Amino acid sequence: MQMHNPPHPGEILKHLCLEPLGLSVTEAAKALGVSRKTLSSILNGRTGISPEMAIRLSIAFDTTAESWLNQQVQYDLWRAEQHRGKLQVKKLSSKQSEYT
Secondary structure, three states: OOOOOOHHHHHHHHHHHHEEEEEEEEHHHHHHOOOOOHHHHHOOOOOOHHHHHHHHHHHHOOOHHHHHHHHHHHHHHHHHOOOOHHHOOOOOOOOOOOOO
């Protein structure tokens, strides 16, 4: 089931993981083995969660990589759905075979 206006995974990471632990962006980035710039970009919603980052987060916060990727997919799909009406796509349907 698709969520209505889901938050960016970076927002979840910030509010549910970093803030409760009192971690700064610099401390968290170091623990994750990424640059501060990379983590900041995710936290501010400018970059999505990659499969590798999902694995890093799953190790650091004892979660699953799938949960992080699912959050990203839900966010991306919701955003794409907002532009559905602007897409110029024709419906395709299968025709009955001439040999049946």
